[in-house]
Amino acid sequence: MSIEKYTRSFLKEVEERVEEGHWVKMCMQCGVCAGSCPLGAHWEHTPQKIFMMIRAGKREEVLSSDSMWMCTSCYQCIVRCPRKLPITHIMHGLAYLAKREGLVPKNQPTAQFGQLFWDNLVKTGRVNELKLSLGMYFKDGFSQGIKNAMAMQSVGLGMMKAKRLNPMEIMGGHGIKDKSGFHAMLKKARELEDSRRKLA
Amino acid sequence: MADMKVAAYICQGCGLGERLDTADLAKVAQKEGKAAIVKEHPFLCNAEGVAMIRSDIDNEAVTHVMVAACSRRAKTEAFGFTDVALSRANLREGVIWVRPDDEESRETTQEMAADYVRMGCAEVKKMKLPAGNPETATNRRVLVVGGGVSGMTAAIEASKAGYQVVLVEKGAALGGWAAKLYKRSPSRSPYADPQDTGVDEMIAAINADSNITVYTNSITSKTEGAPGRFKIDVSQESGATVTEEVGSIIQATGFTLYDANNLPELGYGKSPNVMDQAGLEALAKAANGGPIKRPSDGGEVKSVVFVQCAGQRDETGKHLPYCSGSCCLTSVKQAMYFKDNNPDIDTVVVYTDLRMPGNGEDFYRSGQTKGVTFTKGKVSTVEATGNTCKVNFQDLILNEQTAIENADIVVLATGQVANSGVDVDAKLKADIAAAAGDETLLNAWNAAQAEGAVKPISVLNLTYRQGPDVPQLKYGFTDSHFICFPYETRRTGIYSAGPVRRPMDIVQATEDATGAAMKAIQAVENAAVGRAAHPRSGDLSYPIVRIEGCTQCKRCTVECPFGAIDEDEKRYPLFNESRCRRCGTCMGACPVRVISFENYSVDTVGSQIKAVDVPDEFSEKPRILILACENDAYPALDMAAMNKQVYSAWVRVIPVRCLGSVNTIWITDALNSGYDGVMMMGCKHGDDYQCHFVKGSELASYRMSKVGDTLQGMGLEPERVQTFEAAITDIERLPKLINEYADAISALPPSPFKGF
Numbered sequence: 001m002s003i004e005k006y007t008r009s010f011l012k013e014v015e016e017r018v019e020e021g022h023w024v025k026m027c028m029q030c031g032v033c034a035g036s037c038p039l040g041a042h043w044e045h046t047p048q049k050i051f052m053m054i055r056a057g058k059r060e061e062v063l064s065s066d067s068m069w070m071c072t073s074c075y076q077c078i079v080r081c082p083r084k085l086p087i088t089h090i091m092h093g094l095a096y097l098a099k100r101e102g103l104v105p106k107n108q109p110t111a112q113f114g115q116l117f118w119d120n121l122v123k124t125g126r127v128n129e130l131k132l133s134l135g136m137y138f139k140d141g142f143s144q145g146i147k148n149a150m151a152m153q154s155v156g157l158g159m160m161k162a163k164r165l166n167p168m169e170i171m172g173g174h175g176i177k178d179k180s181g182f183h184a185m186l187k188k189a190r191e192l193e194d195s196r197r198k199l200a
Numbered sequence: 201m202a203d204m205k206v207a208a209y210i211c212q213g214c215g216l217g218e219r220l221d222t223a224d225l226a227k228v229a230q231k232e233g234k235a236a237i238v239k240e241h242p243f244l245c246n247a248e249g250v251a252m253i254r255s256d257i258d259n260e261a262v263t264h265v266m267v268a269a270c271s272r273r274a275k276t277e278a279f280g281f282t283d284v285a286l287s288r289a290n291l292r293e294g295v296i297w298v299r300p301d302d303e304e305s306r307e308t309t310q311e312m313a314a315d316y317v318r319m320g321c322a323e324v325k326k327m328k329l330p331a332g333n334p335e336t337a338t339n340r341r342v343l344v345v346g347g348g349v350s351g352m353t354a355a356i357e358a359s360k361a362g363y364q365v366v367l368v369e370k371g372a373a374l375g376g377w378a379a380k381l382y383k384r385s386p387s388r389s390p391y392a393d394p395q396d397t398g399v400d401e402m403i404a405a406i407n408a409d410s411n412i413t414v415y416t417n418s419i420t421s422k423t424e425g426a427p428g429r430f431k432i433d434v435s436q437e438s439g440a441t442v443t444e445e446v447g448s449i450i451q452a453t454g455f456t457l458y459d460a461n462n463l464p465e466l467g468y469g470k471s472p473n474v475m476d477q478a479g480l481e482a483l484a485k486a487a488n489g490g491p492i493k494r495p496s497d498g499g500e501v502k503s504v505v506f507v508q509c510a511g512q513r514d515e516t517g518k519h520l521p522y523c524s525g526s527c528c529l530t531s532v533k534q535a536m537y538f539k540d541n542n543p544d545i546d547t548v549v550v551y552t553d554l555r556m557p558g559n560g561e562d563f564y565r566s567g568q569t570k571g572v573t574f575t576k577g578k579v580s581t582v583e584a585t586g587n588t589c590k591v592n593f594q595d596l597i598l599n600e601q602t603a604i605e606n607a608d609i610v611v612l613a614t615g616q617v618a619n620s621g622v623d624v625d626a627k628l629k630a631d632i633a634a635a636a637g638d639e640t641l642l643n644a645w646n647a648a649q650a651e652g653a654v655k656p657i658s659v660l661n662l663t664y665r666q667g668p669d670v671p672q673l674k675y676g677f678t679d680s681h682f683i684c685f686p687y688e689t690r691r692t693g694i695y696s697a698g699p700v701r702r703p704m705d706i707v708q709a710t711e712d713a714t715g716a717a718m719k720a721i722q723a724v725e726n727a728a729v730g731r732a733a734h735p736r737s738g739d740l741s742y743p744i745v746r747i748e749g750c751t752q753c754k755r756c757t758v759e760c761p762f763g764a765i766d767e768d769e770k771r772y773p774l775f776n777e778s779r780c781r782r783c784g785t786c787m788g789a790c791p792v793r794v795i796s797f798e799n800y801s802v803d804t805v806g807s808q809i810k811a812v813d814v815p816d817e818f819s820e821k822p823r824i825l826i827l828a829c830e831n832d833a834y835p836a837l838d839m840a841a842m843n844k845q846v847y848s849a850w851v852r853v854i855p856v857r858c859l860g861s862v863n864t865i866w867i868t869d870a871l872n873s874g875y876d877g878v879m880m881m882g883c884k885h886g887d888d889y890q891c892h893f894v895k896g897s898e899l900a901s902y903r904m905s906k907v908g909d910t911l912q913g914m915g916l917e918p919e920r921v922q923t924f925e926a927a928i929t930d931i932e933r934l935p936k937l938i939n940e941y942a943d944a945i946s947a948l949p950p951s952p953f954k955g956f
Binding site: 004005006007008011025026028029048049052053055083 | 503546548554564565568569571573574575576595597598602603604605606
C-alpha cells in the first residue's frame with residue numbers, strides 16, 4: 001500500500017483498525033508521554049513520535065517499530081497526558097495490528113514470549129508454567145537453553161520446594177474440561193474482532 | 201487666601217507615643233518648624249482627632265497642615281483635607297517600624313523622627329493648595345479613528361455610556377479587517393466552530409445610533425488641541441473638510457497583513473494557489489459555504505497546507521521578529537472551512553508552536569476532532585508547479601527534512617503590522633543606536649528621508665511639536681505602559697486600542713476597545729474639571745512656568761514624555777496643561793528652575809533637604825538622602841516597614857512624583873549641606889520599562905550619569921550619588937540595598953562640606 005506523506009490515509013487506517021486509534025489525532029505533541037515513560041530510552045520511538053509518524057503516513061515504520069512491544073503497561077503516560085489519550089491501549093492496539101500485518105520485528109523477545117504464552121494457553125486452556133519457561137529458555141537453541149536453565153536452577157528448585165512448580169507438568173499437565181468449547185469461543189471472538197476492525 | 205498659618209499635629213497612636221518623645225517633636229515643630237499651632241494626639245486618625253484638625257482649620261484660620269503620623273499613603277481619607285495645603289511626616293513606616301525597639305537605637309530613632317517633622321514643616325510652608333488647572337475644556341465628545349471591530353466597539357461602548365462619538369474611517373465602509381472575513385473564530389462556548397463575524401449587526405447599530413457621527417472615505421488630516429478641546433480636520437475623499445471638536449481620541453487603526461510579496465521562497469506570487477490568510481478569506485467568502493475551488497484552474501481541492509509563522513518570528517532580520525498571536529486561530533478556522541464542507545479534504549497545519557489565546561485551546565481541540573492534521577515543523581520552501589505545490593519542511597518531531605506533495609492550496613499565515621503612522625522617535629532611536637555603535641537604524645532612517653522614498657503616512661496629523669503621531673515602542677506598535685495603563689498612549693487624551701497597540705485577535709480587540717472607551721470618557725471628565733489623567737488621576741496641580749526666567753533651552757519641550765509642551769512664536773515653551781500628566785519631568789529638566797507645581801516644586805523638596813539637621817563630622821552620624829519614586833519605590837519601602845524590615849537610621853527619604861522630576865539642584869543642595877550621599881530609587885527603564893511616566897526614570901538615569909564630573913569638581917567621590925532601579929515588589933531588597941549603601945558611605949570619610 002503506498003501512502004502519500006502527511007495525508008490522512010494511514011491515520012484513517014489506525015482509527016479503524018486499532019483499539020482507541022481515533023485518539024491519535026488528538027495528540028498535541030507536547031512530549032509529556034515521551035518524558036514520562038520509564039523505558040523511553042530503550043525504545044526506537046516514543047509515543048509522541050509514533051503518533052507523529054502516523055500523521056506523516058509512515059505505515060511500514062510504525063508497524064515494524066519495536067516501541068509498542070516494549071511497553072510495560074505502567075500507565076504513567078496515560079496518567080500524565082494532558083489530552084487524556086489512552087496511550088498504553090493505543091500502543092497495544094498498534095502491536096496487535098503489526099502482528100496481524102506480519103510486520104513485527106524479527107526475534108522481538110516480547111512478541112516471541114507473547115506467542116509462546118498464547119500457544120501454551122490455547123492448547124489446554126490453562127497455562128503450563130513449566131513448559132512456558134522451558135519454551136522461553138530454549139527459544140534460541142539447545143545449548144543456550146541449557147545455559148539459561150542452569151542459570152535459573154536455584155529459582156526453579158525453590159519454586160518446586162514451595163510447591164509453586166510441579167515437575168510432572170512436563171508430561172502434559174492439567175487442562176480445562178471443555179476444550180473444544182473453549183476453542184469455539186476463541187474462534188468466535190476472533191471473527192467478531194476481525195469484522196469489527198476489518199482485519200480479515 | 202489669607203495669610204499662611206501652619207498647624208502641626210503629632211500622633212501618638214500605633215506605638216509612636218511609646219517609641220518616640222512626642223513632646224520633644226512638638227517642640228521641634230514649634231521652634232524650628234515655626235508652626236503656630238502644635239498639638240499632640242493619642243489617636244489622630246480617629247473621629248475626634250480629625251475633628252480637632254477640622255476645627256482648627258475652620259476656627260483658627262489654619263491654612264497649612266502638617267500631620268506627623270503614618271505614611272502619606274495611609275489614612276488618606278481621614279487626613280484628606282481638601283481646603284488646606286497638607287504635608288505628612290512619616291513617623292510610623294518611615295521611622296519606628298524600620299528601627300529596632302531597643303535602648304541603643306533610641307537616640308538615632310528620635311533624631312530620625314525629629315528630622316521628618318522638620319521636613320514636613322519645611323515642605324508645607326512652600327506648598328499651596330492646588331487650585332485646579334484653569335485650562336479646563338468641556339467638550340465631552342469622543343473621536344474614534346478607524347472603523348474596524350475595535351473602532352466600532354469603542355464607538356458603541358462610548359455611546360452606550362452616553363457620550364457622543366465621531367467615527368472616522370479611511371475606507372469606503374465600516375468593518376475593517378473583520379468585514380473581509382467569511383467567519384470569525386468563536387467567541388462563545390463551546391468554542392468549536394467558526395461563527396458569523398457580527399460586523400453587519402455592529403454597522404447597523406452604529407447607523408441607527410444618533411449619538412454616533414460616521415465619516416467614511418475620510419482621514420484625520422489635522423489634530424490640534426488638548427483633552428477636552430481637540431480640534432480635528434476630517435478630510436473627505438470628495439475634497440471637503442469638516443472640522444470636528446472632541447474631548448478625547450481613540451486610535452483604533454488596526455493592522456495590515458505583512459506583505460507576502462516579501463516571501464517568494466514560500467511560493468507567493470508564483471502561483472495563484474499560494475495565498476495569504478486574506479486571500480483564503482476572499483475565496484471562502486466567494487464560495488459562501490460551498491466547496492472552495494483551486495484558483496489556478498477551478499479544480500477540486502483535496503489537500504490544503506497552512507504555513508504558520510510565514511515571515512514572522514523571524515531571526516534573520518528580514519521579516520517580522522514577533523508573533524502575531526492570532527494567526528494560529530485563523531488557520532484552524534480556515535482549515536474548518538474545508539473540513540466542514542468535506543471531511544475528506546486533507547488539511548495540514550505546519551507550525552513551530554501553536555499559540556491559542558483565550559479559549560483557543562478548545563477551538564484547537566475542535567479542529568483536531570474534525571480531522572485537521574497538525575504537524576510541528578518549519579517550512580523552508582514552497583515549490584509551485586502546475587496546479588499543485590510541494591511544501592518542503594523540517595519535521596521538528598521526527599527531525600527530518602520532508603515534504604508534502606500535491607497541495608492544492610497553500611495558505612501563508614503572515615503577521616500583523618500596526619497601522620500606527622509615523623514613528624516620531626525614529627531619528628532619536630537611530631541616533632541612540634548609532635552612538636552605541638549600531639548604524640543600521642540610522643542608515644534606514646536616512647534612506648527613508650531620501651528623495652522618492654515612500655514615507656509613512658501619518659494617522660492623526662497632530663500639530664504637536666513632538667511629531668504627528670503617537671510614539672511607538674517596538675516593532676511599530678503604539679507605546680503604552682504595558683502592565684498598568686495599556687490603552688494610554690504617550691499623548692494625553694489619546695488612547696489606542698486593538699491591533700495597533702499589540703497584535704491580537706477579535707476577542708482581545710473587543711476587550712481592548714471597551715477599555716479604551718472607558719479611558720477616553722475618564723479623560724474628558726478629568727479635562728472638564730482641570731484634573732490630571734492617570735496615573736496621578738484627580739491631581740489638581742499643574743505645571744506653572746515663570747516665563748520671564750526662561751532661557752529657551754528647550755529641554756522641557758524635548759524631554760516631556762507626553763508631548764504636552766509646544767513652542768510659541770517667540771520660541772518660549774507653551775504649556776498645554778491638560779495634556780500634562782503632572783510627572784514633573786519638565787521641572788527636573790529645567791536648568792533655571794522656573795517650572796513648578798503648587799504643591800510640588802524645586803522648593804518643596806529643596807527646603808526639606810535643607811531642613812534636615814546634619815550632625816558635624818565628629819559625630820559619626822552620616823546623613824543620606826533618598827529620593828524615592830512615589831509609585832513603586834516608596835510603597836515598597838512602606839511595605840518593608842509593615843514587615844518590620846530594619847534599615848539604617850542615617851537615611852532621610854523624600855518621595856518624588858517620578859525620578860524624572862528630580863532636579864540636579866537637589867543633589868547639589870544636599871551635598872553642599874553636608875549630606876554624605878544621595879540615593880535615588882526609580883522604576884525600570886528601557887524597552888520593558890515600568891516607569892509610570894514612561895521616560896522619567898530613563899531621563900533621570902541619563903541626567904545622573906552626568907553628575908559624576910560635577911562631584912569630582914566638588915572633590916567628592918562619584919559613588920556618593922547612585923541611582924537604583926526598584927520595583928514595587930522589592931520589599932526585601934530595598935532595605936538591604938539601603939544598608940549596603942549606608943555601610944559603603946560610612947566607610948568613606950565624612951563629607952568635607954559638613955558645617956558650612
